[in-house]
Amino acid sequence: MNVSEPMLPPVRGLIDREGRLVEADKRLHELNARAGGGVGQPIAIPQVATLARLAQRLGILVSRGVVAADGDDDVELWVRAEPDARGVRLMITGWRTRAAWYPEATQGERDGDFLRSAGDWSWETDSALRITFLSINAGAKFGFDSAAMLGQPLTKLFALGEDREGAFPILGGLAMHQSFDDQRATIRATGRAVRLSAAPRTDASGAFAGFVGATHMIEDEAPAVAPPPEVPREGVSEAFALRLDRALRTPLGRIIANADSINAQSEGPLRQDYAEYAADIASAGRHLMGLVDDLVDLQAIERPDFAVAKEPVDLADVARRAAGLLAVRASEAQVWIDKPAPQDVLPAIGEFRRALQVLVNLIGNAVRYSPAEGMVWIRAEREDGIAAIIVADQGKGIAPADHERIFEKFERVDPREPGGSGLGLYIARRLARAMGGDVTVDSAPGQGARFVFTLPYGE
Amino acid sequence: MSSHDGDMDDGTHWGVSKLLSRAAAADVRADHRLAVAVDDFFLPEDARLDERLRVALGGTLGALVAVVESTVRRHAMRLLATREAADLSAELDAGTPVYGRLASAGLLRDTELMRELVGRARQDVLADALPVDAPEDPDRASLLARLIQHPDGVVSSAAMAMLAAESRRRGEVEGVPTRTDLPAELHHRLVWWVAAALRERVAEPAETLPALDRALVEAALRSVAAHDEGDRLEAAAMRLAAALDAHADELAPLLVETIADRRPALFAALIAHALGIEHRDAREILLDPAADRLWLVLRALEVDRASIARIGLALSEADPRRDIDSFAEALDDIAATPAPDARAALAPLLLHPDYRSALLALARGGHA
Numbered sequence: 001m002n003v004s005e006p007m008l009p010p011v012r013g014l015i016d017r018e019g020r021l022v023e024a025d026k027r028l029h030e031l032n033a034r035a036g037g038g039v040g041q042p043i044a045i046p047q048v049a050t051l052a053r054l055a056q057r058l059g060i061l062v063s064r065g066v067v068a069a070d071g072d073d074d075v076e077l078w079v080r081a082e083p084d085a086r087g088v089r090l091m092i093t094g095w096r097t098r099a100a101w102y103p104e105a106t107q108g109e110r111d112g113d114f115l116r117s118a119g120d121w122s123w124e125t126d127s128a129l130r131i132t133f134l135s136i137n138a139g140a141k142f143g144f145d146s147a148a149m150l151g152q153p154l155t156k157l158f159a160l161g162e163d164r165e166g167a168f169p170i171l172g173g174l175a176m177h178q179s180f181d182d183q184r185a186t187i188r189a190t191g192r193a194v195r196l197s198a199a200p201r202t203d204a205s206g207a208f209a210g211f212v213g214a215t216h217m218i219e220d221e222a223p224a225v226a227p228p229p230e231v232p233r234e235g236v237s238e239a240f241a242l243r244l245d246r247a248l249r250t251p252l253g254r255i256i257a258n259a260d261s262i263n264a265q266s267e268g269p270l271r272q273d274y275a276e277y278a279a280d281i282a283s284a285g286r287h288l289m290g291l292v293d294d295l296v297d298l299q300a301i302e303r304p305d306f307a308v309a310k311e312p313v314d315l316a317d318v319a320r321r322a323a324g325l326l327a328v329r330a331s332e333a334q335v336w337i338d339k340p341a342p343q344d345v346l347p348a349i350g351e352f353r354r355a356l357q358v359l360v361n362l363i364g365n366a367v368r369y370s371p372a373e374g375m376v377w378i379r380a381e382r383e384d385g386i387a388a389i390i391v392a393d394q395g396k397g398i399a400p401a402d403h404e405r406i407f408e409k410f411e412r413v414d415p416r417e418p419g420g421s422g423l424g425l426y427i428a429r430r431l432a433r434a435m436g437g438d439v440t441v442d443s444a445p446g447q448g449a450r451f452v453f454t455l456p457y458g459e
Numbered sequence: 460m461s462s463h464d465g466d467m468d469d470g471t472h473w474g475v476s477k478l479l480s481r482a483a484a485a486d487v488r489a490d491h492r493l494a495v496a497v498d499d500f501f502l503p504e505d506a507r508l509d510e511r512l513r514v515a516l517g518g519t520l521g522a523l524v525a526v527v528e529s530t531v532r533r534h535a536m537r538l539l540a541t542r543e544a545a546d547l548s549a550e551l552d553a554g555t556p557v558y559g560r561l562a563s564a565g566l567l568r569d570t571e572l573m574r575e576l577v578g579r580a581r582q583d584v585l586a587d588a589l590p591v592d593a594p595e596d597p598d599r600a601s602l603l604a605r606l607i608q609h610p611d612g613v614v615s616s617a618a619m620a621m622l623a624a625e626s627r628r629r630g631e632v633e634g635v636p637t638r639t640d641l642p643a644e645l646h647h648r649l650v651w652w653v654a655a656a657l658r659e660r661v662a663e664p665a666e667t668l669p670a671l672d673r674a675l676v677e678a679a680l681r682s683v684a685a686h687d688e689g690d691r692l693e694a695a696a697m698r699l700a701a702a703l704d705a706h707a708d709e710l711a712p713l714l715v716e717t718i719a720d721r722r723p724a725l726f727a728a729l730i731a732h733a734l735g736i737e738h739r740d741a742r743e744i745l746l747d748p749a750a751d752r753l754w755l756v757l758r759a760l761e762v763d764r765a766s767i768a769r770i771g772l773a774l775s776e777a778d779p780r781r782d783i784d785s786f787a788e789a790l791d792d793i794a795a796t797p798a799p800d801a802r803a804a805l806a807p808l809l810l811h812p813d814y815r816s817a818l819l820a821l822a823r824g825g826h827a
Contacts, residue, residue, distance in 0.1 A: 057787040058768040064776075126601035127593055136626045137637065150622040151600075151607030204776075207593030210601075 008275055011095070014085040015043055015052045026271045030093060046241040052088040055081035063205040065094070073097050079442055080204040093206055102116025126210045129154045129174075143218065144189035158185035158196065167247045173198065176251075177208040193218040222383070246293050256285035294423035297357075298409075301430045302350055308434045309351040312458045316344040316380040318352065319389045322359035323378055326367055335370040337363065339378045346380040348387035348455040357454065358428045358439065362391040362451045365424065369395030369449065386437075387457045393449040398443040406441065428453075469642050490782050504584035505748065505780060508577075515580040520567065523576075523639045524558045527646075527653045527682065535657070535671075544670050550661045551671075557656035566652050578739065581746045583628070585723045588777035592719035603719045605700070617699040621725065624692040643688040656678040691737045696728035704730065711766040714757075718773045734805070737812055744808075748780040752808075754793045758801035764794035 014023040029039065037044025043052065049068035055062040061082040067074045078094040084239040100426040121135035121142075131149055134157075139146030151156045161184040162168055173180030183196040198213030250420055262270065262278035270278075300306060322337035330337050330451040341345075348355075366376040381388045398406065409426045437455035508516065532551055536641070539548040561567050594601070606618035609626045628640060639646050661671055688694060705713050710733060717726045723745060731741035734756065744752045750771070757767050768790060775783035807815065 053774075054783065054787060058772060058790060060765050060768045060772065062772060125603055127597040128600040128604070130604035132601060132604060132622065133629060134626050136623065136630045146626065147619060147623040150619055150626065152602040200593050203591045203593040205593075208597055209591045209593035371752045 009277065011090075011092045013090040013092070014087055015049075015054065015081075015090065019043065019049060019053065022087070027095065028090070031068065031075070034070060035068070048077075048081075048090065049270050051079055051081045051092065059083055061107050063203065070097070078204065080205050086146040118216075122219045123154070123157075123211070123213045123215065124201075124210060125154050127208050129211070131157060132210065138215070142187060142190065142192060144187055157188060159188050159195070160185045170196065170198075172251060173200065173211070177202060178223050216225050239363060248288065252289045252292070256282050256289065259285060291423075294427060297427050298423055301427060301434065306434065308354050308431070310349050310435070312350050313350050313352045313355055313455075314345055315348040315350075315355065315387050315389055315455060316340040318355045319359055319363075319378050319380060322356055322363050324362055326363050329364070329366045330376070333367055333370065334372040335367050335376060335409050337367070337376045337378065338363050342382045344380050346382060346387050346389070347458040348403065348437075349458040350437065350455040354431045354435060355453075358431050358453055359391070361424045361428045362389075362439070362453060366391050366395070366449070366451070368392035369393055371395065380455055385457045386454050388452050388454045390450060390452050392448060394448045397445045397447045398441060398449050399445050400443075403413075403441050403443070407439070474517035503772055510567060512577075512580055515584055516576060519580055521558055523641070523649065524561060524567075524653065525556060526637065527639060527649050528657070530682050531650060531653055531675065531678045532657055534681055535654075535674040536676055538674040539670065542595045542670060542674070544667065544674075547661060547671055547674075551657060554660040557653055557660075560656045560659065561652055564656075569648065572641075572648065575641060575645055575739070576741050578746065582723050582727075582742055585746065585774075585777055588722050589718060589721040589723070589773055590776045591721070592773070602716050603722070603725075606703075611652055611702070614699070614702045617695065617702040620697040621692070621699045624695040625722075625724070627690075628692045638690070640691050641686075641687070641688070642691070643686060646688070647683050650679045650682050654818050692724050693728070693742075696724045697732065697738050699725065700728040703729075705733070707761050710760055711762045715766050715769045720772050720801065726772065730756055730760065734809065736808055740808065740812070748778055750774065750781065750786070752805075754789075755796070755801045755804050758793065758796045759805055761796055761798045764790065767793060 011025045011027045012023075013021060013025060013028045016022045019042050021028075021037060021039055021041065024032060024039060032038070032044050035044035039362045043049045045068045047068055050066055051062055051066065061080060063078070066077050066079055068077060069075075074097070076094050076096040077092050080091040082089045082091075121138035122133070123131055124133035126132050126442045131152055131154055134146045134149060136146050138144075139149070144157070159429040160168060160170060169180040169183045172178065173183075177200045179197070183198075185194050185196055186192060187194060195216040196213055197216070198211040201209045201212055203209050259278045259282035263275050263282060265275055287379070320339050320342070323337045326337065340363055363376060363378065370376055370393045377390070377392045377395075379390045379392075381390060405426050407429045409423060425439070432439045432453060432455070435455055437453065440452050440454075441447040441449060442452065531815065536551050538546040539545070539551065567573075599605075602624050603618050606616050607622070609615045609618065624640075627637065630637070639649065658668075658671060658675055661668075689698075703709075703713070710729065714726060714729055715730060717723075724742075727742040727745050728738055730736075730744070731738045734741070741756075744756055747753065754767065754771075757770070762770075771781075771786045771790070772783065775781040775786060810818075
């Protein structure tokens with residue numbers, strides 16, 4: 001299933017009382033044109049014409065899934081046809097392309113049937129997750145009152161737990177209206193451990209109408225309760241960071257990938273503003289992904305046993321690599337990066353990966369706060385026993401009063417700027433200090449910022 | 460029925476004559492099969508059971524007979540065991556299920572039983588086929604879940620009983636029936652048939668038969684006494700409809716939502732309660748693909764055009780035999796029918812049910 005499709009904004013159109021398509025968004029217009037029609041002429045997609053006519057005659061909203069031919073392919077549309085004074089308003093979502101031989105779309109129902117036959121007993125809910133059906137023998141067999149659970153929230157019957165990877169599959173299923181599997185839970189009345197799986201039921205316009213679910217009894221296993229809470233430390237607990245990482249990284253990755261592919265219009269042309277929405281979704285997704293990365297790092301560096309390797313590194317080389325990683329972002333922002341010359345060498349002692357992370361953060365900030373056509377300088381210098389990389393930009397600079405604040409947790413160089421978790425500089429400085437060095441700033445408003453990353457010099 | 464007499468031949472040429480007679484019998488069988496096929500082909504399409512319904516009906520009937528059989532047999536066996544008739548008890552346990560015997564004896568062709576079961580199977584198929592309709596607000600609970608939270612305890616307990624009855628009925632469809640869920644009279648009939656068929660199974664000397672009869676009668680009476688027809692889905696739906704006692708202006712949205720929630724049993728109960736007819740009759744009106752009576756009923760209850768359109772649309776999506784185009788064509792006329800006219804046209808429906816069935820039976824028999 002393509003998770004991005006429900007996110008696409010609906011395509012609209014208007015069919016007048018004589019059956020002519022008089023208004024159409026680009027996508028509908030193009031589909032109609034490929035079927036041989038045009039604006040002001042009778043709509044050329046027969047299934048949509050029938051639906052519109054029916055809605056008009058009945059005088060009520062009619063929703064239906066239709067399959068229309070589009071070149072050599074079929075395209076699955078969810079069409080809502082609603083009569084009004086001017087004719088019939090169309091709202092179309094879906095637009096799933098499929099091979100012409102694909103069987104009729106009753107996938108949800110079929111999934112439900114498979115589920116029911118696989119589980120020990122089954123249940124169903126409405127869209128508000130109220131239980132509307134329960135295998136009636138299940139209660140007597142497994143020790144709860146089936147009848148009393150009907151009409152109640154699903155969570156009254158089950159205490160949901162996280163799965164082995166710390167995730168709640170049902171949340172993903174609910175958010176994306178998808179099937180889910182392996183949702184750990186216990187029956188509240190007895191504490192018996194179960195595993196839940198379910199398929200969504202959707203109506204003709206693709207809207208979520210509830211779950212058809214199965215319960216698998218888990219034999220001889222301790223109840224799937226959450227692990228005992230750890231002694232709280234300052235910051236983020238390890239378990240939380242781990243969960244956050246796993247629960248968010250995969251869905252975010254999918255959201256970003258799908259939004260990117262919509263933005264790239266790889267599956268056909270799109271109205272420009274829709275393509276731009278997709279770009280916004282992708283960038284918001286990347287922002288969240290960065291936040292997840294930062295939180296996971298934060299958790300790591302705040303552990304009492306956090307340690308970094310002390311090995312010889314060439315800091316000039318690290319700076320060139322970091323600049324290379326940011327080259328695309330810089331060129332999109334029309335910012336030039338002046339990196340250390342290829343022959344420059346700056347031996348230091350630290351951990352390559354962590355040093356790279358610090359520099360990516362510093363250079364990334366510099367790019368973010370640079371004006372268009374601006375320049376970011378990266379210089380490698382040695383002072384006594386210290387190896388230093390200096391990252392300077394032409395941004396608006398940082399007032400001396402803020403020089404310490406920006407290194408604190410959840411603080412940002414400029415709180416008015418979008419993006420950034422407020423953790424980057426905090427993490428960079430903690431990492432640098434763990435390697436025996438530091439990150440400092442030297443800047444004044446209007447003069448750009450100058451960050452210095454130091455490590456012990458390595459002979 | 461085909462003849463197998465040829466199989467008895469044991470002469471010297473047994474192989475040849477057996478083949479010949481088998482071929483002759485096959486001829487008869489083929490002729491018989493063709494006759495059935497011809498009959499089947501010329502059955503009017505609108506009255507014929509489709510494949511899905513046949514399967515549903517077969518499953519329900521088989522399951523109901525099986526659940527009655529197992530209840531009666533087990534109790535009779537226990538009685539026999541305590542009365543030191545263990546042999547009889549063992550014999551009762553063996554043997555093929557009684558379903559085949561009841562079917563071949565023609566007992567299961569009982570009109571009343573089949574009317575109930577066909578109606579039930581059609582109602583289940585309709586519930587399954589009705590289009591899923593997601594609410595505008597996904598956080599709003601569905602109709603019955605909301606009614607369970609109703610401040611009026613009578614409504615909330617009736618709603619809960621209805622959901623429970625539906626879950627039980629669905630369990631039966633899924634192959635694990637716990638009770639027949641039949642009207643009392645039909646349940647009783649089925650119990651006695653099963654008891655009689657169980658008796659036939661036992662080929663014991665005549666002197667043991669009174670003990671067997673006593674045990675079977677006691678077991679059957681126990682099953683009859685334990686049956687509560689108030690637990691039936693249809694009865695629960697009627698109780699909920701009575702508890703709601705919807706006014707004319709509440710009824711239309713309630714009917715529309717009942718269909719959107721895919722609960723035809725409740726839909727039938729709502730119109731049955733509003734008209735003062737039996738659930739069985741209301742269900743028949745709902746399930747009739749030529750829905751003229753349904754439109755009259757809805758008009759008699761002063762349901763508005765848009766609501767009738769929504770109900771008609773959902774029913775057409777569920778049942779390919781219903782013609783949405785002619786419905787759309789007729790909708791203006793339906794909506795224009797004055798409620799008193801519709802009520803007058805439905806008058807025969809409101810007569811005493813026994814009187815109506817007597818009239819129908821007379822009509823079936825033709826003129827004297």
